[in-house]
Amino acid sequence: MEHYNVEQKIQEFIAKIEAKNPNEPEFLQAVKEVAVTVIPFISTRPQYNGMKLLERMAEPERTIIFRVPWVDDNNEIQVNRGFRIQMNSAIGPYKGGIRFHPTVNLSVLKFLAFEQTFKNSLTTLPMGGGKGGADFDPQGKSDMEIMRFCQAFMSELCKYIGPETDVPAGDIGVGAREIGYLFGQYKKIRNEFTGVLTGKGLAYGGSLIRPEATGYGVVYFAEQMLKTINEDFKGKTVCVSGFGNVAWGVVKKVEELGGKVLTISGPDGYIYDKDGITGEKVDYMLELRSSGNNRAEDFLKKFPNVEFHAGKRPWEVKCDVAIPAATQNELDLDDAKKLVANGVVCVTEAANMPSSLEAINYFLDNKVLFSPGKASNAGGVATSGLEMTQNSIRLNWSSEEVDARLKEIMIGIHKACRDYGTEEDGYVNYVKGANIAGFVKVAEAMLAQGVV
Ligand code: GLU
Numbered sequence: 236m237e238h239y240n241v242e243q244k245i246q247e248f249i250a251k252i253e254a255k256n257p258n259e260p261e262f263l264q265a266v267k268e269v270a271v272t273v274i275p276f277i278s279t280r281p282q283y284n285g286m287k288l289l290e291r292m293a294e295p296e297r298t299i300i301f302r303v304p305w306v307d308d309n310n311e312i313q314v315n316r317g318f319r320i321q322m323n324s325a326i327g328p329y330k331g332g333i334r335f336h337p338t339v340n341l342s343v344l345k346f347l348a349f350e351q352t353f354k355n356s357l358t359t360l361p362m363g364g365g366k367g368g369a370d371f372d373p374q375g376k377s378d379m380e381i382m383r384f385c386q387a388f389m390s391e392l393c394k395y396i397g398p399e400t401d402v403p404a405g406d407i408g409v410g411a412r413e414i415g416y417l418f419g420q421y422k423k424i425r426n427e428f429t430g431v432l433t434g435k436g437l438a439y440g441g442s443l444i445r446p447e448a449t450g451y452g453v454v455y456f457a458e459q460m461l462k463t464i465n466e467d468f469k470g471k472t473v474c475v476s477g478f479g480n481v482a483w484g485v486v487k488k489v490e491e492l493g494g495k496v497l498t499i500s501g502p503d504g505y506i507y508d509k510d511g512i513t514g515e516k517v518d519y520m521l522e523l524r525s526s527g528n529n530r531a532e533d534f535l536k537k538f539p540n541v542e543f544h545a546g547k548r549p550w551e552v553k554c555d556v557a558i559p560a561a562t563q564n565e566l567d568l569d570d571a572k573k574l575v576a577n578g579v580v581c582v583t584e585a586a587n588m589p590s591s592l593e594a595i596n597y598f599l600d601n602k603v604l605f606s607p608g609k610a611s612n613a614g615g616v617a618t619s620g621l622e623m624t625q626n627s628i629r630l631n632w633s634s635e636e637v638d639a640r641l642k643e644i645m646i647g648i649h650k651a652c653r654d655y656g657t658e659e660d661g662y663v664n665y666v667k668g669a670n671i672a673g674f675v676k677v678a679e680a681m682l683a684q685g686v687v
Contacts, residue, residue: 332406430626450484452614501531
């Protein structure tokens with residue numbers, strides 16, 4: 236009877252969110268994943284019952300949508316759409332990246348902002364959840380076009396952010412160069428030099444290790460997952476997707492820990508290297524990314540001995556550990572079946588929501604170690620939190636200090652997932668663990684602050 240009631244509550248909750256947010260498939264996917272694990276937990280905690288905490292968390296505190304007009308190199312006027320979702324400020328100022336990609340829309344940014352709220356809570360640092368971006372395609376744009384776009388975007392965004400209000404950072408399509416231009420424009424308009432953005436260059440308040448942090452954090456987390464079955468990275472084969480900043484950090488750290496990365500990928504297909512992606516090839520990932528060219532196939536120009544598989548995903552390659560580090564919904568049920576059939580033991584998400592709900596359930600049903608991005612990729616935003624601290628105290632920490640704190644935070648998140656996600660047979664359901672652990676801190680803060 237009790238079970239039936241909880242199931243019904245979940246269905247009613249999802250139906251309500253669906254009715255309120257039609258045409259937002261990514262947002263609904265993210266909310267569903269949380270609802271099925273958190274609603275049963277809420278029903279065992281009388282203090283949370285009836286407080287509509289999850290419903291409040293699924294409604295952004297504020298959604299800002301704005302016009303971004305700019306002039307391209309041909310003197311033609313371009314019009315893009317800019318967004319900032321200020322999702323939840325219960326535990327700190329809104330915090331989360333900015334994404335520039337043609338697929339950016341309200342659904343994508345709401346899913347990212349929703350996930351960010353839980354992720355930021357898991358870091359234990361005082362950061363609320365937010366996300367922003369524009370449907371701008373950086374591919375093929377000149378440096379001056381990128382600068383003008385960033386300035387136009389910040390001319391409007393600067394009205395809504397600030398070091399104590401909302402602190403954006405990078406995401407897909409927004410790296411150190413874009414953060415520099417965004418920071419410059421904010422400073423010019425507001426006449427303030429503050430830690431309003433993270434992921435800044437070292438010369439003007441950035442943190443050492445921030446570029447590597449997301450990827451390193453993912454691998455520190457995966458190391459903890461492997462440890463639960465008395466394994467480590469030594470001699471393990473690893474399939475990675477993507478070739479951006481996150482994939483780069485993952486590949487570097489896996490090599491350092493003795494694993495062999497067999498694949499990386501782009502939107503055009505994947506690179507397979509039986510000897511492992513190491514040394515110069517890792518450096519080339521950065522070169523390729525900064526070229527503004529989104530083609531993994533270009534690897535062949537410099538390294539003709541690697542294989543390129545056009546239009547395919549790397550999940551068909553046999554490996555011990557899979558690390559999706561590209562983008563949302565890049566690993567579906569078929570991919571999950573291939574990985575499991577090939578004996579994968581650990582899947583650690585590095586991107587945000589790279590696996591579909593069906594793929595996640597397949598991993599969980601097969602008792603594969605599986606961790607959701609909101610737990611395993613939290614090292615990026617955690618290090619942003621460390622950048623904010625350094626900006627506030629006006630000091631810079633050494634790489635060793637930042638890296639040690641990052642590692643400690645990832646170990647802490649892993650422990651929180653285990654505490655809330657260990658099932659009766661000892662299997663750790665990291666999805667459940669991350670959702671509940673992330674929820675509890677935000678829920679406590681919201682309860683204390685009243686209905687606001
Ligand atoms: N965009 C990154 C993420 O998905 C980093 C956000 C940040 O550093 O604020 O967590």
